[in-house]
Amino acid sequence: MTSEHQEKETVLSRRDFLATSAFLTATVAGFGIIAGFFRFFKSDVRYEEPSVFKIGKPENFPVGTARKLDDKKVFVFSDDGGFYAISCVCTHLGCIVHTSDNGFTCPCHGSKYNTAGKVISGPAPRSLPWFEITQDVDGSLVVNAGSEVPSGTKVKYS
Ligand code: FES
CATH class of the missing domain: 2.102.10.10 (Rieske [2Fe-2S] iron-sulphur domain)
Structure with missing residues (x-):
């Protein structure tokens, strides 16, 4: 491999890393939004002693x-x-x-x-x-x- 080829691989690898990071961040954020959506519809019952x-x-x-x-x-x-x-x-x-x-x-x-x-x-x-x-x-x-x-x-x- 030439050094030019190695440099190109490094650039592509960095792009892949950034793309993967962006995808994972978006995925985690998406799950958070979906969880929040379902949490909104779940009743928030608290079992406290009657006053x-x-x-x-x-x-x-x-x-x-x-x-x-x-x-x-x-x-x-x-x-x-x-x-x-x-x-x-x-x-x-x-x-x-x-x-x-x-x-x-x-x-x-x-x-x-x-x-x-x-x-x-x-x-x-x-x-x-x-x-x-x-x-x-x-x-x-x-x-x-x-x-x-x-x-x-x-x-x-x-
Ligand atoms: S809880 Fe702080 S003085 Fe009672």
Whole structure:
């Protein structure tokens, strides 16, 4: 082979490389577009816990009760003023708070809330929300975690 012939082969080889690269890039992009098209028509169902749930009869929460419902991410309390529910989810980044001597503490970044869920030290930006409690026709207490009520809202049911 002459050096001229070798140079020509190198040029052709480079062209082949570029053509192959362009083809592969177009193919991958095409698959992405097709996948996106089918994804658009697929339902985006999320299986989350319902935000309205029964927690049991009032007699299961005698005065002085402080119960954490882990699966529902809510605290339920009962005192002389009635029943009330406070979220367990830290308003900073969503960790689950724990009760402490002075209220609630977040284990993730140290936010502290008082017993009413009000932030007493950050980084949490907002107080823990209080949720509505109602009573079902069968007498069960029902927490609506989708319905916030003003802090301090307590309800009495028997
Ligand atoms: S998630 Fe609670 S302080 Fe950051």
